[in-house]
Amino acid sequence: MRNRLARTLARTYRAGTNQETSVRSVMVLATGGTIATRSDTTGRAVARAGGAELVERLAVADDIRVKVHDVFRVGSYLMTLERMRELAARAQRHLLADDVTGLVITHGTDTMEETALFLDLFRDEERPVILTGAQRPADAPDSDGPRNLSDAIAVAADPASRGLGALIVFDGSVFTAEGTRKSHTLASSTFASPDGGVLGWVRGGAVHIAGARRRRPRLDLSAVDLSRARVDIAACYPGADATALYAFAAAGARGIVLEATGAGNANTAICEAVAELTASGVVVATSTRVTAGPVAAVYGDGGGADLIAAGAVPTGLLRPSQARVVLAALLGVHTDPRAAREALAAHTLG
Ligand SMILES: NC(=O)C[C@H](N)C(=O)O
Numbered sequence: 027m028r029n030r031l032a033r034t035l036a037r038t039y040r041a042g043t044n045q046e047t048s049v050r051s052v053m054v055l056a057t058g059g060t061i062a063t064r065s066d067t068t069g070r071a072v073a074r075a076g077g078a079e080l081v082e083r084l085a086v087a088d089d090i091r092v093k094v095h096d097v098f099r100v101g102s103y104l105m106t107l108e109r110m111r112e113l114a115a116r117a118q119r120h121l122l123a124d125d126v127t128g129l130v131i132t133h134g135t136d137t138m139e140e141t142a143l144f145l146d147l148f149r150d151e152e153r154p155v156i157l158t159g160a161q162r163p164a165d166a167p168d169s170d171g172p173r174n175l176s177d178a179i180a181v182a183a184d185p186a187s188r189g190l191g192a193l194i195v196f197d198g199s200v201f202t203a204e205g206t207r208k209s210h211t212l213a214s215s216t217f218a219s220p221d222g223g224v225l226g227w228v229r230g231g232a233v234h235i236a237g238a239r240r241r242r243p244r245l246d247l248s249a250v251d252l253s254r255a256r257v258d259i260a261a262c263y264p265g266a267d268a269t270a271l272y273a274f275a276a277a278g279a280r281g282i283v284l285e286a287t288g289a290g291n292a293n294t295a296i297c298e299a300v301a302e303l304t305a306s307g308v309v310v311a312t313s314t315r316v317t318a319g320p321v322a323a324v325y326g327d328g329g330g331a332d333l334i335a336a337g338a339v340p341t342g343l344l345r346p347s348q349a350r351v352v353l354a355a356l357l358g359v360h361t362d363p364r365a366a367r368e369a370l371a372a373h374t375l376g
Contacts, residue, residue, distance in 0.1 A: 102134025
């Protein structure tokens, strides 16, 4: 196995030496996820493979040089905001220090949408950062990992990917970070962007980018203080009360995202709690459990119009998982919750 890796790397390094002007260099940062899982002795899938193992038999274009670094080796259900920050810092360091065309991050699919958006918010330059993974383990005979990874490397090396922020490449499709989420627990075609569609496609190393992304102001990673960035998600469902909201605030939440019903509706008990918590400096945002469409101030009697009047910030097309990351990032960079509220409102306006 080592020898195969040595041959792959030797080939790519040789390509770099012979064609110095046209060589493209892609750095792969490995973090774990199903793309790196093998079954343990009890049959449970655990992230064990490092990046070198993932790239060793990959088909990549002769003029692409691949380098690998391991960052974590975890299922993405074990990601945290701290790990996202560490990964973002590593990504920035590698882009600074190494002469790379683009970065690929291998990651579990469960929370890829959160990490992708975090990296997108703190991106600090034009070179592409591509996240990919797999739905079937590394030791499955039909793992989708190798194809996804070679597709991601092709996209990272392609000039058309510059300036598009963090992207997700999966099952032949290219997605922007914002608005994209996991949509099937097990199927290989799991990522979807219900409001935005795909940004492009990749087939056999050929990359086609069709869409454009919305430009957002970037945040400064060195300014983020995650100790004041606790944000929890509270579900609204028939009969829900405000117990979870108060418990989160008591546990130190500086922000709460409501996973509301429909176009962003709750009930009068939750509206009252939102008004009280907003007055106490907690930033409440409202998203929805519905797959597509924006949050809107339509209904009274505890509905979205009342929630927003009580102080909740509507998150537009962002779903709770990504609204939480945006709010946490903003609370991490703004000491004043009012500034974080305003920045969230501006962010979700498009
Ligand atoms: N397909 C996957 O990668 C799912 C896995 N549970 C993870 O997120 O790490």
